[in-house]
Amino acid sequence: MMKKKGFAIIFICLIIISIRLFCGVYIHDEFGEKHFFIKSRPIWKWTFYSPIGMSDKKIEALSKAEQTEQKYFNEFVRDQGLSR
Numbered sequence: 001m002m003k004k005k006g007f008a009i010i011f012i013c014l015i016i017i018s019i020r021l022f023c024g025v026y027i028h029d030e031f032g033e034k035h036f037f038i039k040s041r042p043i044w045k046w047t048f049y050s051p052i053g054m055s056d057k058k059i060e061a062l063s064k065a066e067q068t069e070q071k072y073f074n075e076f077v078r079d080q081g082l083s084r
Contacts (some may be wrong), residue, residue, distance in 0.1 A: 024040055
């Protein structure tokens with residue numbers, strides 16, 4: 001009985017970790033709505049947003065943290081054809 005319970009707990013934990021690694025939520029850069037999506041590669045990051053949004057700002061004008069966030073948004077959302 002305990003072996004089955006232990007196996008079930010490990011299985012559920014693995015499913016939760018897999019969802020966290022392969023799924024995410026992005027905030028649409030124009031409308032601000034949240035959308036669930038499947039990531040193109042595993043990464044622990046869950047929420048993606050665009051610091052630039054629909055403005056005419058260049059990535060060079062952003063802080064280092066915002067540049068990193070924009071690069072993640074471009075890789076996982078924009079380059080995959082989402083948020084159009």
